Amino acid sequence: MTTISDNRKARFNYEILETFEAGIVLLGTEIKSIRSARLNLNDAYAIVQHNELFLLNAHISPYSHGNQFNHDPLRTRKLLVHGWQIRRLTGSVKEKGVALIPTRAYWKNGRVKIEIGIGKGKQLHDKRQTIKEREWAREKSAILKGGGD
Numbered sequence: 001m002t003t004i005s006d007n008r009k010a011r012f013n014y015e016i017l018e019t020f021e022a023g024i025v026l027l028g029t030e031i032k033s034i035r036s037a038r039l040n041l042n043d044a045y046a047i048v049q050h051n052e053l054f055l056l057n058a059h060i061s062p063y064s065h066g067n068q069f070n071h072d073p074l075r076t077r078k079l080l081v082h083g084w085q086i087r088r089l090t091g092s093v094k095e096k097g098v099a100l101i102p103t104r105a106y107w108k109n110g111r112v113k114i115e116i117g118i119g120k121g122k123q124l125h126d127k128r129q130t131i132k133e134r135e136w137a138r139e140k141s142a143i144l145k146g147g148g149d
Contacts, residue, residue: 040061
């Protein structure tokens with residue numbers, strides 16, 4: 001599985017409780033743009049509407065040779081999941097502070113898949129702790145590389 005786009009901002013702003021895989025309905029020019037890695041998931045989120053799952057604010061840049069048949073970069077796209085998964089997601093989203101966040105997009109058997117995470121929003125002190133852990137890991141690796149000088 002080759003990663004197309006990774007939403008690192010989601011892992012910083014949300015505590016990801018659980019992830020699942022979803023297919024996505026795309027147009028031809030969108031696939032061509034994705035093949036050249038022109039997908040951005042940073043501000044994207046998913047919602048459940050009428051027992052269907054939709055991806056909003058995912059930016060797929062217009063295809064350079066798409067002319068009049070090009071797509072809208074921020075259009076709402078349908079996600080393909082099983083009915084039991086939608087029922088489960090509907091229950092979890094009703095909790096306060098829980099959102100459906102796309103964490104990454106990748107190729108699987110020639111198709112684009114989106115990994116959706118059930119995320120609970122982090123408080124400011126949790127984000128600070130994440131930054132401290134990241135900086136400590138960076139310092140630790142620098143010490144180990146330097147040979148303990």
